[in-house]
Structure formats: structure tokens, C-alpha cells
Amino acid sequence: xxxxxxxxxxxxxxxxxxxxxxxxxxxxxxxxxxxxxxxxxxxxxxxxxxxxxxxxxxxxxxxxxxxxxxxxxxxxxxxxxxxxxxxxxxxxxxxxxxxxxxxxxxxxxxxxxxxxxxxxxxxxxxxxxxxxxxxxxxxxxxxxxxxxxxxxxxxxxxxxxxxxxxxxxxxxxxxxxxxxxxxxxxxxxx
Amino acid sequence: xxxxxxxxxxxxxxxxxxxxxxxxxxxxxxxxxxxxxxxxxxxxxxxxxxxxxxxxxxxxxxxxxxxxxxxxxxxxxxxxxxxxxxxxxxxxxxxxxxxxxxxxxxxxxxxxxxxxxxxxxxxxxxxxxxxxxxxxxxxxxxxxxxxxxxxxxxxxxxxxxxxxxxxxxxxxxxxxxxxxxxxxxxxxxxxxxxxxxxxxxxxxxxxxxxxxxxxxxxxxxxxxxxxxxxxxxxxxxxxxxxxxxxxxxxxxxxxxxxxxxxxxxxxxxxxxxxxxxxxxxxxxxxxxxxxxxxxxxxx
Ligand SMILES: [Zn+2]
Numbered sequence: 001x002x003x004x005x006x007x008x009x010x011x012x013x014x015x016x017x018x019x020x021x022x023x024x025x026x027x028x029x030x031x032x033x034x035x036x037x038x039x040x041x042x043x044x045x046x047x048x049x050x051x052x053x054x055x056x057x058x059x060x061x062x063x064x065x066x067x068x069x070x071x072x073x074x075x076x077x078x079x080x081x082x083x084x085x086x087x088x089x090x091x092x093x094x095x096x097x098x099x100x101x102x103x104x105x106x107x108x109x110x111x112x113x114x115x116x117x118x119x120x121x122x123x124x125x126x127x128x129x130x131x132x133x134x135x136x137x138x139x140x141x142x143x144x145x146x147x148x149x150x151x152x153x154x155x156x157x158x159x160x161x162x163x164x165x166x167x168x169x170x171x172x173x174x175x176x177x178x179x180x181x182x183x184x185x186x187x188x189x190x
Numbered sequence: 191x192x193x194x195x196x197x198x199x200x201x202x203x204x205x206x207x208x209x210x211x212x213x214x215x216x217x218x219x220x221x222x223x224x225x226x227x228x229x230x231x232x233x234x235x236x237x238x239x240x241x242x243x244x245x246x247x248x249x250x251x252x253x254x255x256x257x258x259x260x261x262x263x264x265x266x267x268x269x270x271x272x273x274x275x276x277x278x279x280x281x282x283x284x285x286x287x288x289x290x291x292x293x294x295x296x297x298x299x300x301x302x303x304x305x306x307x308x309x310x311x312x313x314x315x316x317x318x319x320x321x322x323x324x325x326x327x328x329x330x331x332x333x334x335x336x337x338x339x340x341x342x343x344x345x346x347x348x349x350x351x352x353x354x355x356x357x358x359x360x361x362x363x364x365x366x367x368x369x370x371x372x373x374x375x376x377x378x379x380x381x382x383x384x385x386x387x388x389x390x391x392x393x394x395x396x397x398x399x400x401x402x403x404x405x406x407x408x409x410x411x412x413x414x415x416x417x418x419x420x421x422x423x424x425x426x427x428x429x430x431x432x433x434x435x436x437x438x439x440x441x442x443x444x445x446x447x448x449x450x451x452x453x454x455x456x457x458x459x460x461x462x463x464x465x466x467x468x469x470x471x472x473x474x475x476x477x478x479x480x481x482x483x484x485x486x487x488x489x
Contacts, residue, residue: 001419014293014346014350017292017293018289018350018351020289021286021351022278022280022351024281024285086202094283095281095283176279176281
């Protein structure tokens with residue numbers, strides 16, 4: 001091969017492997033759905049009506065991560081703990097698509113809550129504990145969009161204080177680098 | 191699949207690099223002792239071999255001193271380019287590492303070919319080639335500017351979005367893979383390996399001064415680059431190692447600076463500026479042939 005052709009070929013090889021690295025998430029997902037289908041089929045074979053309905057229409061999300069009673073002003077500390085949890089991140093199947101922040105047992109003055117930060121268990125290869133979130137009758141506080149911190153905390157003011165709150169749920173969609181692209185906030189009353 | 195898709199932290203990757211470099215050195219020393227025993231049995235353990243091996247490790251020591259001085263700047267350039275000029279950001283996964291190893295190996299091929307193709311690059315790379323022996327210690331025989339040229343060939347990877355630590359890891363893997371190729375103890379490996387990978391046999395050819403072996407087999411890990419780009423030669427006749435002209439010294443300082451000393455003297459004695467230009471931009475084989483022609487015309 002001439003020098004010119006060799007260099008040209010090299011650029012094509014670079015583009016190819018760069019592309020492979022760039023679209024690894026999509027490639028992993030392309031492999032993944034088959035697995036899920038197989039799992040669903042397995043579930044269907046078992047004569048369990050509960051499993052069947054679950055597979056058809058998800059009414060709950062199962063997340064795994066860390067849970068702690070915190071002062072809401074110190075939530076950053078829990079995020080740090082979550083981000084440094086190598087044990088959790090090691091068991092991710094791929095770059096996670098969403099991170100969930102669940103606020104429960106919210107105190108009347110909104111100073112404290114039991115907070116869970118975690119990933120959907122479907123994105124994990126392995127997990128210890130998981131928490132189920134009933135999403136069948138929650139209402140949207142903030143529709144999916146890009147928000148800053150103050151916008152997010154302002155959303156809490158839209159909560160109906162007359163009703164008893166079961167949870168507030170933040171769903172952050174993540175890009176390939178794990179940065180939040182958009183957020184949704186839901187509230188669920190008892 | 192866990193390794194491919196699990197996410198690493200930059201610290202973890204850095205840890206892997208340090209760990210690999212250190213333990214590989216221990217492994218290489220073990221292998222070198224085996225080689226020494228083999229030469230002793232074959233009664234080829236000569237004074238020159240011993241002196242040459244000591245010089246090899248001495249150049250490694252000198253090289254490490256230089257690295258300690260420029261290492262941070264080297265890493266800094268990568269981080270700066272990555273932070274300011276990357277066009278994408280690739281996640282720190284095993285999959286990314288595998289892609290980066292292939293590309294770093296291709297970058298290494300071109301860098302290595304570049305070092306052989308002009309007097310400027312050859313001045314540092316000649317150190318690695320000037321030993322008349324071929325054993326593991328030669329793998330650690332470095333020239334003073336061996337850290338400099340990889341920069342330009344690997345920097346584009348940072349622009350493409352590979353994290354610098356992943357690039358360094360890939361560079362180290364390409365380097366370590368070659369370390370164990372510097373041996374005469376392994377003749378030929380099974381056919382599929384010889385077809386795909388760089389092997390001791392292929393790399394002996396690279397170190398040869400035999401005419402048909404000159405400027406061949408630049409590969410790091412994958413020999414397919416040479417086969418694709420037409421720089422491959424199969425090991426057939428026994429290889430005679432070294433450079434044209436032979437260095438004939440085991441003095442570590444002479445060995446370490448020989449390339450620059452030679453280049454300076456050639457530039458000094460050059461008949462004209464065109465010749466000087468050619469000394470810098472043409473293959474060192476060209477310079478050697480000119481000198482041979484001159485010698486025979488004087489006779
Ligand atoms: Zn070389």
C-alpha cells in the first residue's frame with residue numbers, strides 16, 4: 001500500500017473504532033432487549049397472574065441505592081456518598097440512563113426526610129436491597145425539562161399541603177457522562 | 191460483559207497503570223534471569239553481553255529521571271487538550287479501553303515508523319536499536335527523547351474524547367506487550383498468533399541490520415498494521431542485531447546520547463545545506479549509504 005493509501009486507511013480505522021466507542025451504549029442496548037424479552041417470556045410461562053400484569057403495565061419502579069434520614073439542607077452529603085459508592089456503580093450494566101431521588105417521611109416543616117438515591121434495578125447486574133415505588137397514582141409537579149436548583153426547590157411549593165404526602169420523586173435523565181440532562185418531579189398523596 | 195460496561199473512576203484506571211507497570215517489571219526481570227541462565231548454558235554469557243545489559247538498565251534509569259521532570263507536563267498537555275478541545279466524551283468503560291488500545295496501537299505504528307523515517311526521530315530511537323544483543327533488557331533501553339514523539343501521535347485520541355488516563359493505560363499496554371517480545375528464547379508461536387500479533391520472531395526482524403529486514407515490522411501489538419501497509423517481513427535468515435554503523439560501546443552515557451552525538455557530527459561535517467536538510471528529513475539508512483558511497487569512492 002502506498003503511504004497515502006496507508007494514511008487514508010488509518011483514518012478509516014480510527015473512525016471505525018471511535019464509532020464503536022461512541023455508540024457502545026446503543027450497542028449494549030441492542031443486545032439488552034433480547035435478554036429482557038427472554039426474561040419476560042420466562043415470567044409468562046410461570047402461571048402467575050401478578051407477574052403477567054406487571055410485565056404488561058409497570059405500576060411501580062424498583063430502585064436500588066442508598067437510603068438515609070437526612071436534613072434536606074445537607075442533601076449534598078448524601079449525593080457525595082452516593083457518587084462515591086463504588087460498590088453500587090461497579091454493578092451497573094452500562095452507563096445508567098436515569099437516577100431516582102425519592103423523598104419519604106417528609107417532616108411537616110420540610111426540613112427532614114428519608115431520602116433514597118438510586119438506579120432502576122433493571123440497569124444493575126446485581127443488587128442487595130431494593131425499594132419499590134408505586135407510580136400508579138402520582139401527579140406531576142414538574143414536567144420533563146432542564147431545571148436549575150432553585151426551580152427544583154420551588155416545585156416543592158406546589159405541593160398540596162392539605163393532603164398527606166407519601167413521597168416526592170425526582171427523576172433525572174442522564175447523558176453518557178452521567179450528567180443530568182432533564183428532570184421530572186412527581187408527588188404522590190396517600 | 192461486566193468489564194466492558196462497568197464504569198471506572200479515573201483513580202481506579204491510574205491505579206491499574208501503576209500496578210501493571212510495577213509488576214510487569216518484576217516479571218520482566220524474572221524472564222531476564224531465565225535468559226541469562228540460557229546464555230550461560232550455551233556459553234554465550236560474555237563480558238560484552240553483561241556490559242550491554244547493564245548499559246540497558248542504566249539508560250532506563252536516565253530515562254526515568256527525565257520522565258520525573260517532564261512527566262507532569264506530558265500529562266498536563268493531555269488533560270488540557272481533553273478539557274478544552276475534545277469533541278465528544280467517551281465513558282470510562284472496558285469497552286472504551288479496548289477501542290483505545292486498538293487506536294493507540296495504530297498510533298504507535300505510525301509514531302514508530304516516523305522515528306525510523308527521519309534523522310530527527312532516529313536520534314533518540316537509535317538508542318533502542320544500537321545493542322548488538324537481543325534480550326529483555328534491550329526492551330528497557332531508552333533514548334532521551336523517547337517520551338516526546340508519542341505525544342503528537344496520541345494527542346488526537348484526547349480530542350476524540352478518550353480520557354487521558356485511558357490513553358496512558360493504552361500506551362502502557364502497547365509498551366508492555368512489546369517488552370516480552372525482546373527475546374531469542376521463543377522461536378515461533380502458533381500460526382494464528384503469528385498472523386495476528388507482533389511476536390518475538392517479528393520483532394527480531396525489526397531489530398535486524400540484514401538488508402531485507404531494514405525498516406520492517408513497526409507494529410506494537412497487532413502485526414496486521416505492517417501487513418496492511420506493506421512494511422512486513424517474515425523472519426527467515428538469522429537476524430544480526432544493531433544499527434548501521436555499529437555503535438560498539440557499553441558506556442551508558444555514550445549509548446544514551448549516541449544518537450544526538452552522531453546527528454550533530456553528521457550535520458557538522460555535511461558538505462552543504464541540502465545535505466543537512468536530508469539528514470533531518472530522510473531515513474538514517476540514506477545517511478549511512480551516502481557515507482558508504484563516499485568511503486568506496488575515496489578508496
Ligand atoms: Zn524501532
